[in-house]
Amino acid sequence: MDEKMDKTKILVVEDQAIVALNIKIRLKNLGYAVPSTAVSGEEAIREAELTNADLILMDIMLKGDMDGIEAARIIKSRFGIPIIYLTACTDFETLERANLTDAEGYISKPFKEEDLYKNIETALLKNRSKKKNKRVVRVKDKSY
Template structure:
Protein backbone atom coordinates (compact mmCIF):
# COMPACT_ATOMS: atom_id res chain seq x y z
CA UNK A 1 0.00 0.00 0.00
CA UNK A 2 1.31 3.42 -0.98
CA UNK A 3 2.31 5.54 2.01
CA UNK A 4 0.91 9.02 2.55
CA UNK A 5 3.65 11.59 1.87
CA UNK A 6 3.93 14.47 4.34
CA UNK A 7 6.21 17.45 3.84
CA UNK A 8 7.56 18.81 7.14
CA UNK A 9 8.29 22.53 7.33
CA UNK A 10 10.21 23.31 10.53
CA UNK A 11 13.29 25.50 10.98
CA UNK A 12 14.62 23.84 14.15
CA UNK A 13 16.52 20.69 13.13
CA UNK A 14 16.01 18.79 16.40
CA UNK A 15 12.27 19.49 16.37
CA UNK A 16 12.07 18.59 12.68
CA UNK A 17 13.77 15.24 13.32
CA UNK A 18 11.36 14.54 16.18
CA UNK A 19 8.37 15.29 13.93
CA UNK A 20 9.79 13.13 11.14
CA UNK A 21 10.32 10.18 13.49
CA UNK A 22 6.79 10.55 14.87
CA UNK A 23 5.33 10.53 11.37
CA UNK A 24 7.37 7.50 10.33
CA UNK A 25 6.27 5.64 13.48
CA UNK A 26 2.69 6.35 12.46
CA UNK A 27 3.30 4.87 9.01
CA UNK A 28 3.68 8.04 6.95
CA UNK A 29 6.50 8.87 4.55
CA UNK A 30 8.47 12.11 4.89
CA UNK A 31 9.99 12.92 1.48
CA UNK A 32 11.59 16.17 2.64
CA UNK A 33 12.06 18.67 5.45
CA UNK A 34 12.12 22.42 4.76
CA UNK A 35 13.42 25.19 7.00
CA UNK A 36 12.02 28.18 5.09
CA UNK A 37 8.82 29.18 3.34
CA UNK A 38 10.54 29.59 -0.01
CA UNK A 39 12.06 26.11 0.20
CA UNK A 40 8.73 24.64 1.33
CA UNK A 41 7.05 25.88 -1.84
CA UNK A 42 9.77 24.31 -3.99
CA UNK A 43 9.66 21.03 -2.07
CA UNK A 44 5.85 20.91 -2.23
CA UNK A 45 6.08 21.07 -6.02
CA UNK A 46 8.92 18.56 -6.35
CA UNK A 47 7.71 15.95 -3.85
CA UNK A 48 3.99 16.18 -4.67
CA UNK A 49 3.26 15.53 -1.02
CA UNK A 50 -0.25 14.63 0.14
CA UNK A 51 -0.13 17.03 3.10
CA UNK A 52 2.11 19.73 4.56
CA UNK A 53 2.87 20.09 8.28
CA UNK A 54 3.74 23.76 8.59
CA UNK A 55 5.43 25.67 11.39
CA UNK A 56 4.67 29.40 11.38
CA UNK A 57 7.99 30.97 12.40
CA UNK A 58 10.58 29.98 9.78
CA UNK A 59 13.94 31.02 8.41
CA UNK A 60 13.97 33.56 5.59
CA UNK A 61 11.63 36.42 4.73
CA UNK A 62 8.50 34.30 4.30
CA UNK A 63 6.68 32.84 7.30
CA UNK A 64 4.63 29.66 7.36
CA UNK A 65 1.29 31.39 6.87
CA UNK A 66 2.39 33.08 3.66
CA UNK A 67 3.98 29.85 2.42
CA UNK A 68 0.81 27.90 3.23
CA UNK A 69 -1.30 30.35 1.24
CA UNK A 70 0.92 29.94 -1.83
CA UNK A 71 1.08 26.14 -1.54
CA UNK A 72 -2.70 25.95 -1.22
CA UNK A 73 -3.35 28.13 -4.26
CA UNK A 74 -0.70 26.55 -6.50
CA UNK A 75 -0.88 22.88 -5.62
CA UNK A 76 -4.15 22.39 -3.70
CA UNK A 77 -2.35 20.50 -0.94
CA UNK A 78 -3.93 20.47 2.53
CA UNK A 79 -1.90 22.30 5.17
CA UNK A 80 -1.89 21.59 8.90
CA UNK A 81 -0.14 24.08 11.16
CA UNK A 82 2.13 22.60 13.81
CA UNK A 83 3.31 25.48 15.97
CA UNK A 84 3.88 26.80 19.47
CA UNK A 85 2.00 30.02 18.71
CA UNK A 86 -1.68 30.37 19.56
CA UNK A 87 -2.11 34.12 20.11
CA UNK A 88 -5.18 35.71 18.55
CA UNK A 89 -3.25 37.66 15.91
CA UNK A 90 -1.42 34.56 14.65
CA UNK A 91 -4.54 32.39 14.67
CA UNK A 92 -6.56 35.04 12.83
CA UNK A 93 -3.89 35.26 10.12
CA UNK A 94 -3.75 31.48 9.86
CA UNK A 95 -7.53 31.24 9.46
CA UNK A 96 -7.37 33.21 6.23
CA UNK A 97 -5.43 30.36 4.58
CA UNK A 98 -8.22 27.91 5.52
CA UNK A 99 -5.95 25.28 7.09
CA UNK A 100 -7.10 21.71 7.58
CA UNK A 101 -5.83 21.64 11.16
CA UNK A 102 -3.92 23.53 13.86
CA UNK A 103 -1.78 21.56 16.32
CA UNK A 104 0.04 23.14 19.24
CA UNK A 105 3.49 22.00 20.36
CA UNK A 106 4.26 19.88 22.24
CA UNK A 107 2.04 17.26 20.66
CA UNK A 108 1.11 13.63 21.18
CA UNK A 109 1.44 11.14 18.33
CA UNK A 110 -2.23 10.25 18.62
CA UNK A 111 -3.31 13.88 18.25
CA UNK A 112 -0.99 14.28 15.28
CA UNK A 113 -2.36 11.18 13.55
CA UNK A 114 -6.00 12.10 14.19
CA UNK A 115 -5.54 15.61 12.81
CA UNK A 116 -3.70 14.34 9.73
CA UNK A 117 -6.31 11.69 8.95
CA UNK A 118 -9.16 14.18 9.39
CA UNK A 119 -7.38 16.69 7.16
CA UNK A 120 -6.83 14.12 4.41
CA UNK A 121 -10.45 12.99 4.63
CA UNK A 122 -11.82 16.55 4.49
CA UNK A 123 -9.61 17.34 1.51
CA UNK A 124 -10.76 14.22 -0.33
CA UNK A 125 -14.43 14.98 0.40
CA UNK A 126 -14.01 18.55 -0.82
CA UNK A 127 -12.55 17.33 -4.12
CA UNK A 128 -15.39 14.83 -4.56
CA UNK A 129 -17.94 17.54 -3.81
CA UNK A 130 -16.38 19.91 -6.35
CA UNK A 131 -16.37 17.16 -8.98
CA UNK A 132 -20.01 16.36 -8.22
CA UNK A 133 -20.98 20.02 -8.47
CA UNK A 134 -19.15 20.29 -11.79
CA UNK A 135 -21.02 17.27 -13.19
CA UNK A 136 -24.35 18.63 -11.94
CA UNK A 137 -23.58 22.05 -13.41
CA UNK A 138 -22.88 20.42 -16.77
CA UNK A 139 -26.21 18.57 -16.70
CA UNK A 140 -28.15 21.70 -15.75
CA UNK A 141 -26.36 23.95 -18.23
CA UNK A 142 -27.04 21.55 -21.12
CA UNK A 143 -30.60 20.63 -20.13
CA UNK A 144 -33.37 21.32 -22.66
CA UNK A 145 -35.78 22.17 -19.83
CA UNK A 146 -35.79 25.64 -18.31
CA UNK A 147 -34.28 25.49 -14.81
CA UNK A 148 -34.03 28.29 -12.28
CA UNK A 149 -33.33 28.85 -8.59
CA UNK A 150 -34.94 31.73 -6.76
CA UNK A 151 -35.63 32.93 -3.23
CA UNK A 152 -38.26 35.45 -2.14
CA UNK A 153 -38.85 36.48 -5.72
CA UNK A 154 -35.18 37.03 -6.62
CA UNK A 155 -33.34 34.82 -9.10
CA UNK A 156 -30.17 33.12 -7.90
CA UNK A 157 -29.54 31.09 -11.05
CA UNK A 158 -31.07 30.37 -14.47
CA UNK A 159 -29.82 27.96 -17.12
CA UNK A 160 -29.45 28.72 -20.87
CA UNK A 161 -32.78 27.04 -21.65
CA UNK A 162 -34.53 29.46 -19.28
CA UNK A 163 -32.81 32.39 -20.98
CA UNK A 164 -33.96 31.14 -24.37
CA UNK A 165 -37.52 30.59 -23.17
CA UNK A 166 -37.94 33.99 -21.49
CA UNK A 167 -35.68 36.12 -23.64
CA UNK A 168 -33.97 37.45 -20.50
CA UNK A 169 -30.20 37.17 -19.95
CA UNK A 170 -28.83 35.55 -16.78
CA UNK A 171 -27.13 38.80 -15.74
CA UNK A 172 -30.45 40.66 -16.00
CA UNK A 173 -32.46 38.00 -14.22
CA UNK A 174 -30.01 37.60 -11.33
CA UNK A 175 -29.60 41.32 -10.71
CA UNK A 176 -31.28 42.63 -7.58
CA UNK A 177 -33.15 45.17 -9.70
CA UNK A 178 -35.26 42.53 -11.45
CA UNK A 179 -37.94 40.66 -9.51
CA UNK A 180 -39.09 37.22 -10.64
CA UNK A 181 -42.72 38.24 -11.02
CA UNK A 182 -41.80 41.06 -13.40
CA UNK A 183 -40.62 38.47 -15.92
CA UNK A 184 -44.06 36.83 -16.12
CA UNK A 185 -46.53 37.99 -18.75
CA UNK A 186 -49.54 39.68 -17.06
CA UNK A 187 -51.94 37.15 -18.57
CA UNK A 188 -49.95 34.26 -17.05
CA UNK A 189 -49.25 35.85 -13.67
CA UNK A 190 -52.24 34.43 -11.79
CA UNK A 191 -51.59 30.90 -13.04
CA UNK A 192 -47.85 30.99 -12.27
CA UNK A 193 -48.45 32.31 -8.75
CA UNK A 194 -50.93 29.51 -8.13
CA UNK A 195 -48.41 26.91 -9.33
CA UNK A 196 -45.72 28.46 -7.14
CA UNK A 197 -47.93 28.27 -4.04
CA UNK A 198 -48.73 24.61 -4.74
CA UNK A 199 -45.03 23.86 -5.12
CA UNK A 200 -44.28 25.42 -1.71
CA UNK A 201 -46.87 23.15 -0.03
CA UNK A 202 -45.17 19.94 -1.23
Protein backbone atom coordinates in the same frame (compact mmCIF):
# COMPACT_ATOMS: atom_id res chain seq x y z
CA MET B 1 1.12 -2.41 -5.86
CA ASP B 2 4.24 -1.25 -4.06
CA GLU B 3 3.45 -0.48 -0.41
CA LYS B 4 5.48 2.75 -0.50
CA MET B 5 3.47 4.07 -3.45
CA ASP B 6 0.21 4.22 -1.54
CA LYS B 7 1.59 5.80 1.63
CA THR B 8 0.39 9.29 2.40
CA LYS B 9 3.20 11.77 1.72
CA ILE B 10 3.67 14.50 4.31
CA LEU B 11 6.01 17.44 3.86
CA VAL B 12 7.41 18.72 7.17
CA VAL B 13 8.21 22.45 7.27
CA GLU B 14 10.15 23.21 10.45
CA ASP B 15 13.19 25.44 10.91
CA GLN B 16 14.69 23.55 13.86
CA ALA B 17 16.50 20.48 12.50
CA ILE B 18 16.13 18.36 15.66
CA VAL B 19 12.39 19.09 15.86
CA ALA B 20 11.95 18.29 12.14
CA LEU B 21 13.79 14.99 12.62
CA ASN B 22 11.61 14.12 15.63
CA ILE B 23 8.44 14.85 13.63
CA LYS B 24 9.73 12.83 10.67
CA ILE B 25 10.41 9.82 12.91
CA ARG B 26 6.97 10.08 14.52
CA LEU B 27 5.26 10.31 11.12
CA LYS B 28 7.15 7.27 9.83
CA ASN B 29 6.16 5.36 13.00
CA LEU B 30 2.54 6.22 12.18
CA GLY B 31 2.95 4.78 8.67
CA TYR B 32 3.32 7.98 6.64
CA ALA B 33 6.02 8.78 4.10
CA VAL B 34 8.07 11.94 4.59
CA PRO B 35 9.66 12.68 1.20
CA SER B 36 11.25 15.91 2.36
CA THR B 37 11.57 18.59 5.00
CA ALA B 38 11.96 22.36 4.56
CA VAL B 39 13.30 25.10 6.83
CA SER B 40 11.96 28.22 5.07
CA GLY B 41 8.79 29.35 3.35
CA GLU B 42 10.50 29.55 -0.01
CA GLU B 43 11.89 26.04 0.37
CA ALA B 44 8.44 24.79 1.47
CA ILE B 45 6.86 26.09 -1.75
CA ARG B 46 9.57 24.45 -3.86
CA GLU B 47 9.29 21.12 -1.99
CA ALA B 48 5.48 21.17 -2.14
CA GLU B 49 5.71 21.27 -5.91
CA LEU B 50 8.55 18.73 -6.22
CA THR B 51 7.23 16.11 -3.77
CA ASN B 52 3.54 16.32 -4.72
CA ALA B 53 2.78 15.99 -0.98
CA ASP B 54 -0.65 14.93 0.23
CA LEU B 55 -0.43 17.17 3.30
CA ILE B 56 1.94 19.68 4.87
CA LEU B 57 2.79 20.12 8.54
CA MET B 58 3.77 23.79 8.70
CA ASP B 59 5.51 25.61 11.52
CA ILE B 60 4.51 29.28 11.60
CA MET B 61 7.93 30.70 12.54
CA LEU B 62 10.46 29.82 9.85
CA LYS B 63 13.92 30.90 8.70
CA GLY B 64 14.05 33.57 6.01
CA ASP B 65 11.74 36.41 5.06
CA MET B 66 8.58 34.36 4.63
CA ASP B 67 6.75 32.87 7.60
CA GLY B 68 4.69 29.68 7.53
CA ILE B 69 1.40 31.52 7.14
CA GLU B 70 2.51 33.26 3.93
CA ALA B 71 4.02 30.02 2.62
CA ALA B 72 0.77 28.18 3.41
CA ARG B 73 -1.29 30.82 1.57
CA ILE B 74 0.85 30.45 -1.56
CA ILE B 75 0.93 26.64 -1.41
CA LYS B 76 -2.84 26.38 -0.97
CA SER B 77 -3.52 28.76 -3.84
CA ARG B 78 -1.03 27.11 -6.23
CA PHE B 79 -1.31 23.44 -5.34
CA GLY B 80 -4.39 23.00 -3.10
CA ILE B 81 -2.41 20.92 -0.61
CA PRO B 82 -4.01 20.76 2.85
CA ILE B 83 -2.02 22.42 5.64
CA ILE B 84 -1.89 21.70 9.35
CA TYR B 85 -0.05 24.24 11.45
CA LEU B 86 2.29 22.72 13.99
CA THR B 87 3.33 25.60 16.16
CA ALA B 88 4.16 27.08 19.54
CA CYS B 89 2.66 30.42 18.38
CA THR B 90 -0.83 30.72 19.74
CA ASP B 91 -1.27 34.47 20.16
CA PHE B 92 -4.55 35.88 18.85
CA GLU B 93 -3.08 37.95 15.98
CA THR B 94 -1.08 35.02 14.62
CA LEU B 95 -4.07 32.69 14.80
CA GLU B 96 -6.25 35.26 13.05
CA ARG B 97 -3.73 35.51 10.17
CA ALA B 98 -3.46 31.73 10.03
CA ASN B 99 -7.25 31.37 9.88
CA LEU B 100 -7.29 33.35 6.64
CA THR B 101 -5.36 30.53 4.93
CA ASP B 102 -8.19 28.04 5.53
CA ALA B 103 -5.87 25.57 7.26
CA GLU B 104 -7.17 22.11 8.04
CA GLY B 105 -5.93 22.22 11.62
CA TYR B 106 -3.59 23.41 14.34
CA ILE B 107 -1.46 21.35 16.64
CA SER B 108 0.30 23.09 19.52
CA LYS B 109 3.85 22.14 20.42
CA PRO B 110 4.68 20.05 22.29
CA PHE B 111 2.21 17.52 20.90
CA LYS B 112 1.21 13.90 21.40
CA GLU B 113 1.57 11.39 18.58
CA GLU B 114 -2.14 10.59 18.99
CA ASP B 115 -3.08 14.26 18.34
CA LEU B 116 -0.82 14.31 15.30
CA TYR B 117 -2.46 11.19 13.86
CA LYS B 118 -6.05 12.37 14.53
CA ASN B 119 -5.43 15.79 12.97
CA ILE B 120 -3.73 14.33 9.89
CA GLU B 121 -6.44 11.76 9.25
CA THR B 122 -9.21 14.34 9.74
CA ALA B 123 -7.49 16.79 7.35
CA LEU B 124 -6.99 14.10 4.70
CA LEU B 125 -10.62 12.99 4.99
CA LYS B 126 -11.88 16.58 4.68
CA ASN B 127 -9.65 17.16 1.67
CA ARG B 128 -10.84 13.98 -0.09
CA SER B 129 -14.46 15.02 0.54
CA LYS B 130 -13.79 18.50 -0.89
CA LYS B 131 -12.21 17.02 -4.02
CA LYS B 132 -15.03 14.52 -4.42
CA ASN B 133 -17.66 17.26 -4.09
CA LYS B 134 -15.87 19.42 -6.67
CA ARG B 135 -15.90 16.53 -9.15
CA VAL B 136 -19.62 15.94 -8.53
CA VAL B 137 -20.39 19.63 -9.07
CA ARG B 138 -18.40 19.68 -12.32
CA VAL B 139 -20.25 16.64 -13.62
CA LYS B 140 -23.61 18.22 -12.73
CA ASP B 141 -22.60 21.52 -14.38
CA LYS B 142 -21.82 19.74 -17.66
CA SER B 143 -25.28 18.19 -17.84
CA TYR B 144 -27.04 21.56 -18.27
